[in-house]
Amino acid sequence: MATTLITGGTVVSATGRAAADVLVDGEKIVAVLEPGSQLLGTDLTASVDTVVDASGKYVIPGGIDAHTHMELPFGGTNASDTFETGTRAAAHGGTTTIIDFAVQTYGQKVMDGLAAWHEKAAGECAIDYGFHQIIGGVDADSLAVMPKLVDEGITSFKLFMAYPGVFYSDDAQILKAMQVSADTGLLTMMHAENGPVIDVLAAQLAEAGKTDPYFHGIARAWEMEEEATHRAIMIARLTGAPLYVVHVSAKQAVEQLAAARDRGQNVFGETCPQYLYLSLEEQLGASSEEWGAFEGAKWVCSTPLRARAEGHQHAMWQGLRTNDLQMVSTDHCPFCMKGQKELGLGDFRKIPNGIGSVEHRMDLMYQGVVTGEITLERWVELTSTTPARMFGLYGQKGVIQPGADADIVVYDPNGHTSIGVNKTHHMNMDHSAWEGYEIDGHVDTVISRGKVVVDGDRYLGSKGDGRFVKRGLTQYLV
Ligand code: URP
Ligand code: ZN
Ligand code: ZN
Ligand code: ZN
Numbered sequence: 253m254a255t256t257l258i259t260g261g262t263v264v265s266a267t268g269r270a271a272a273d274v275l276v277d278g279e280k281i282v283a284v285l286e287p288g289s290q291l292l293g294t295d296l297t298a299s300v301d302t303v304v305d306a307s308g309k310y311v312i313p314g315g316i317d318a319h320t321h322m323e324l325p326f327g328g329t330n331a332s333d334t335f336e337t338g339t340r341a342a343a344h345g346g347t348t349t350i351i352d353f354a355v356q357t358y359g360q361k362v363m364d365g366l367a368a369w370h371e372k373a374a375g376e377c378a379i380d381y382g383f384h385q386i387i388g389g390v391d392a393d394s395l396a397v398m399p400k401l402v403d404e405g406i407t408s409f410k411l412f413m414a415y416p417g418v419f420y421s422d423d424a425q426i427l428k429a430m431q432v433s434a435d436t437g438l439l440t441m442m443h444a445e446n447g448p449v450i451d452v453l454a455a456q457l458a459e460a461g462k463t464d465p466y467f468h469g470i471a472r473a474w475e476m477e478e479e480a481t482h483r484a485i486m487i488a489r490l491t492g493a494p495l496y497v498v499h500v501s502a503k504q505a506v507e508q509l510a511a512a513r514d515r516g517q518n519v520f521g522e523t524c525p526q527y528l529y530l531s532l533e534e535q536l537g538a539s540s541e542e543w544g545a546f547e548g549a550k551w552v553c554s555t556p557l558r559a560r561a562e563g564h565q566h567a568m569w570q571g572l573r574t575n576d577l578q579m580v581s582t583d584h585c586p587f588c589m590k591g592q593k594e595l596g597l598g599d600f601r602k603i604p605n606g607i608g609s610v611e612h613r614m615d616l617m618y619q620g621v622v623t624g625e626i627t628l629e630r631w632v633e634l635t636s637t638t639p640a641r642m643f644g645l646y647g648q649k650g651v652i653q654p655g656a657d658a659d660i661v662v663y664d665p666n667g668h669t670s671i672g673v674n675k676t677h678h679m680n681m682d683h684s685a686w687e688g689y690e691i692d693g694h695v696d697t698v699i700s701r702g703k704v705v706v707d708g709d710r711y712l713g714s715k716g717d718g719r720f721v722k723r724g725l726t727q728y729l730v
Contacts, residue, residue, distance in 0.1 A: 253277055253278030253279075253702075254277075254278065254301045254302065254702065255275065255276065255277050255278075255299075255300040255301050255302070256275075256276040256300060256301065256302040256303075256304060256658070256699065256702065256704070257273055257274070257275055257276075257296055257297055257300040257302070257303050257304070258273060258274040258276070258304045258306050258311055258660060258662065258697075258699075259273045259287070259288075259296075259297060259303060259304070259305060259306060259307075260273070260287065260305055260306050260307035260308075260309075261273075261274075261306025261307065261308075261309050261310060261311040261662060262306075262309070262310050262311065263284060263310075263311045263312075263652055264310050264311065264312050264628055264629060264631075264632050265313075265629065265632060265637070265651065265652065266629055266630075266632050266633035266637040266638070266651075267629060268629060269310075269628060269629065271287050272284050272285060272286070272287060272311075273285045273286070273287055273288070273289060273296070274311060274652060274660065275296070275300070276658040276660070276699065276702050277702075278658075278702050279657060279658055279701040279702040280654075280655060280656065280657065280658055280702065281652060281653065281654055281655070281656045281657075281658050281660070282654055283654055284652060284653065284654065302704070304662060304697050304699075304704070306662045306696075306697075308664070308665075308666065309662050309663060309664045309665070309696060310628070310662070310663040310664075310665060311652065311660060311661075311662055311663075312346075312631075312632050312636065312652075312660070312661050312663055313632065313636040313637065313640075313649070313650050313651055313652050313656075313659060313660065313661075314346065314347065314348025314349065314379075314636065314649070314659030314660060314661050314698065314699070314700065315342075315345070315346050315347035315348060315349075315613060315614045315635045315636055315661065316347070316348070316349045316350075316351070316635070316636050316639035316640055316643075316645065316649060316650060317342060317347045317349070317350045317351070317581050317582050317584065317610055317613055317639070318350075318351040318384075318522070318579065318581045318639040318642065318643055319351070319353075319498060319499070319522065319524070319581030319582060319583045319584070320338065320342075320350045320351070320352045320353075320581075320582065320583075320584040320585075320610055321352065321353055321583070321584060321585040321606065322334060322335045322338040322339075322350075322352050322372070322373070322584075323335065323372055324353070324355065324585060324606075325355075326418075326585065326604055326605065326606065327587070327595065327596075327602070327603070327604030327605060328595055328602070328604065329587065329591075329592045329595065329604055331585050331586055331587065331604075331606060332586045332587055332588050332592065332608075332679075332680045332681055333584070333586050333608065333610070333679055333680045333681075334372075334376065334680070335352075335372055335373040335376035335377050335381070336376040336377070336378070336715045337678070337679065337680040338350070338584065338586075338610055338679065338680070339376070339377040339378040339379050339381065339715075339718055340378045340678055340711070340713065340715075341610055341611040341677075341678040341679040341680075342378075342379060342610045342611060343378045343379050343698055343700060343705045343706055343711075343713050344611055344678045344695070344698075344706055344711065345610065345611035345612055345613060345614055345615060345695055346614035346615075346661040346663065346695040346698055346706075347379065347610060347611075347613060347614060348379045348380065348649075348659035348660075348661070348698065348699075348700045348701075349379060349380045349381065349382070349639075349645070349649055349659065349721065350377075350379065350380075350381050350382075350584075350610065351381070351382045351383065351384055351639075351643055351723075352369070352373070352381060352382075352383055352384075353383065353384050353385070353386045353410060354366045354368075354369035354370075354383040354384070354385050354386065354406070355368075355369065355386045355388060356385065356386060356387055356388050356389060356394060357388045357389065357419075358388050358389035359389055360388075360389065361393065361394075361397070362385065362387065362393075362394045362397045362398065362401070363397060363400075365385070365386075365388075366383070366385060366401075366404065366406070369383055370383075370720070373720070374720070375715065375716045376715050376716070377715065377716070377717070377718030377719075378700070378705060378713040378714065378715055378717055378718050379659075379700045379705070379713070379717070379718040380649075380657070380659070380700070380701065380718045380719050380720075380721050381718055381719075381720060381721065382405065382406070382643070382645070382720065382721045382722070382723050383406050383720075384406065384408045384409060384410055384441060384643075385398075385401055385406050385408070385409045385410070386409070386410045386412075386419060387409050387410070387411055387421070387429060388412070388418070388419040390411070390421050390425035390426075390428060390429050395428055395429065395432055398429070398432045398436070398438065399432065399435070399436045399438070401438060402436060402437070402438065402725070404722070405720070405721070405722020405723050406723065407437070407438055407439060407643065407644050407723050407724060407725050407726065408438060408439040408440075408441050408496070408643060408723075408726070409429070409433075409438055409439075409440065409441065410441040410442070410443065410498065411425075411426055411429055411440065411441070411442055411443070412442075412443040412447070413426070413442065413443060413444055413445060413446060413447055413480045413483070413484065414443050414445040414446070414447035414450065414480075414554060415443075415447055415554075416447045416448055416451055419443075420447050423483070423487065426484070426487055427487055427490075427491065430487055430488055430490075430491040430493035430495075431491050431493070433488075433491070433493035433494065434491045434492040434493040434494075437494070437725040437726070438725075439494050439495075439496050439642075439643070439725075439726045440488065440493045440494065440495050440496065441496045441497075441498050442480075442481075442484045442495060442496070442497050442498065443498055443499070443554075444477060444480035444481040444483075444484050444497050444498075444500075444505065445472060445476055445477050445480050445554065445555055446476035446479050446480045449476050450471055450472050450473070450476055453470075453471040453473065454467075454468075454471035454472075454600070454601050455601075457470060457471055457600075458599055458600070458601060463598055463599050463600055464545040464546065464548065464600060465536050465545070465546060465547075465548030465549045465551070465552050465596070465600050465603060466532070466536045466537045466545065466548055466600075467600050468536060468548075468552045468556055468600040468601075468603065469532040469536045469556040469557060469558070469559075471600075472554060472555060472556040474501075474502035474503070474504055474505075474558060474562070474564070475504075477500075477501065477502040477504070477505045477555055478502055478504035478505050478507075478508060481497055481500075481502075481504075481505040481508040481509065482508045484497065485508055485509070485512045485517065485519055488517070488518075488519065489512070489517055494518040494519075494520075494726060494729055495517075495518065495519045495520070496519075496520045496521070496522065496642065497509060497519070497520070497521045497522070498522050498581075498583070499522065499523070499524050499527070499553075499554075499555050499581075499583045500521045500522060500523045500527070500555070500568070500571075500577060501523065501524075501527040501555040501556065501557070501558050501564060501568070502555065502558060502564055503558075503562065503563055503564045503566075503567035503568075505521075506521065506567050506568070506570075506571040506576055506577060509521045509571070509576050509577070510571070510574070510576040513576060518729050520578050520579075520642065520728065521571065521576065521577040521578060522577065522578070522579050522580065522581050523568045523571065523572070523577050523580055524580065524581060524582055524583045524607075524609070525580065525582065525609055525612065525613055525616040525617065526551070526553065526557060526583075526607050526609065526685065527555075527557070527558070527564065527565065527568050528565055528568050528569060528572075528580075528616075528620070529565065529616065530551060530557045530565075530685070531557055531558065531559060531560040531564075531565065532556065532557050532558055532559045532560070533559060533560055533561065534560070535548060535550070535551035535557055535685075536548040536551050536552070536556065536557050538550075538551075543589070546597055549589065549593040549594075549596060549600075549603045550589065550593065550607075550683055550685055551607060551685060552593070552596070552600065552603040552604075552605055552606075553583065553585070553605050553606050553607045554605045569620065569625045569626075572620075572625075572626060572630070572634060573625070573626060573630070578634075578638050578642065578728070579634050579635075579638040579639050579642060580613065580617055580634045580635060581613075581639070582607075582608075582609040582610050582612075582613050583606070583607070583609075584606075584607075584608055584609055584610035585605065585606025585607065585608070586606060586607070586608025586679055586680065586681045587604040587606055587608075587681075588680075588681055588682040588683070589682055589683050590682055592604055607685045608679045608681050608684075608685060609685060609686065610679065611677065611678055611679050612671055612686050612689075613635060614635055614661070614663070614695060615669050615671070615691040615693060615694075615695065616686070616689070616691070617631055617634060617635050618631060618663070618665075618691070618692075618693045619691060619692065619693075622692045622693070636649075636650045636651075637650040637651060638650075638728070640727075641726070641727045641728045642726055642727075642728045643723055643726065644723035644724035644725050644726055644727060645721065645723055645724075646727050648721070649721075657701050657702075658699055658701060658702040659699065659700055659701060660697075660698075660699040661695060661697070661698050661699075662695075662696045662697035662698075663693060663694070663695060663696065664693065664694045664695075664696045665692070665693055667693055667694025667696065668690070668691065668692065668693070668694060669690075669691035669693065669694050669695070670689075670690055670691075671684060671686045671687065671688070671689040671690075671691065672684055672686075672687050672688060672689075673687060696708060700713065700717065700718070701717075701719075703717060705717070
């Protein structure tokens with residue numbers, strides 16, 4: 253098996269940093285050593301196959317993006333990244349594991365939905381991948397089958413309080429699924445927005461001629477995120493289910509999470525880079541020469557971008573600092589403007605919902621270190637260590653220690669990354685939600701299970717390198 257020594261860098265974990273060399277043998281990390289360690293009196297660099305010089309750079313556990321939607325059929329089209337293109341883009345950005353959402357639609361057997369997702373991903377991925385299971389139809393059959401997901405290495409399922417007629421579950425269905433969650437330890441993931449109310453508001457806006465993307469954000473009022481978050485928390489409290497609220501964007505939803513956590517409930521929250529940086533006013537309300545007010549369609553996602561004037565973005569950063577929000581995923585769900593987002597020209601309700609960011613999460617979150625919003629250690633915790641613990645991968649992933657998979661990123665804090673569709677972008681999209689973002693920092697080297705897949709700006713990975721990882725139960729309960 254090939255050996256690699258990453259030498260001269262600062263190894264950063266969720267709890268600290270130290271100058272250290274990292275020795276990799278085959279697919280595993282075998283030692284974290286004093287800098288310049290010797291083997292039988294000889295410099296170790298002379299006895300390994302590959303030396304990666306990380307002088308002046310950070311050596312961090314590979315990113316884990318626990319919320320992606322490769323090839324998701326949604327809004328009358330399919331998310332534009334395949335597992336091949338999406339995982340290649342992820343690797344470029346320093347993410348070495350994704351957890352994607354297998355889909356069970358209403359009337360479909362859960363295991364058939366899962367098998368179809370395995371078929372899409374098998375042999376296609378550049379990096380390791382796991383699945384959560386979307387339960388789009390909570391019925392007697394799916395409730396009976398859900399406990400078996402644990403044996404499949406799928407230890408979390410997502411329910412939707414939004415999207416009536418698509419993935420929506422009513423409160424009775426949520427109660428029953430959460431009872432399974434409480435019994436089995438499967439983590440309930442919740443899309444917490446009151447879909448029935450939002451759909452009425454959206455119809456009223458459209459009827460009044462308010463059809464631009466901006467009104468997507470008006471229809472999806474923060475009050476209905478707060479309300480749904482509260483309802484999910486209370487049903488979880490009643491049943492004893494552990495609850496993870498996905499893509500939190502409203503300040504008031506964070507307050508609900510904080511209150512539940514303060515009374516000791518196993519309730520967790522994820523936010524996404526778009527809710528930290530982007531807003532209703534600047535992005536959903538944008539207009540361009542090419543698209544006019546439809547420019548905002550690039551940022552139509554749910555939950556929506558929120559008003560900066562109301563302080564939501566600030567509250568997300570604060571929640572990340574206080575651990576009322578525990579991690580950052582992308583909710584990567586890319587659609588091109590041409591032929592996809594365009595479906596909603598003249599009616600924001602028909603714009604496929606989603607933003608593509610899988611390639612940029614590590615860089616975007618590192619900006620929080622640069623601006624002083626979070627510490628270097630918290631950056632690693634939010635993007636790798638907590639995702640691993642939350643979703644039952646810790647020890648194998650999310651940490652640089654002997655025995656862990658050799659998923660390692662060498663990050664150059666003095667490097668620079670220009671984000672844009674014609675610059676760094678490898679996602680299968682005709683635009684970037686992050687066009688023009690200039691990043692202090694650069695993903696220099698990416699090692700995925702011992703193989704160097706990104707070396708400077710050379711891509712050395714290949715599809716099929718990535719394997720399905722079976723996950724254990726969450727390791728994050730309080
Ligand atoms: O807009 C979004 N978030 N699209 C993906 C589906 C979901 O709700 O996560
Ligand atoms: Zn969702
Ligand atoms: Zn999602
Ligand atoms: Zn680069």
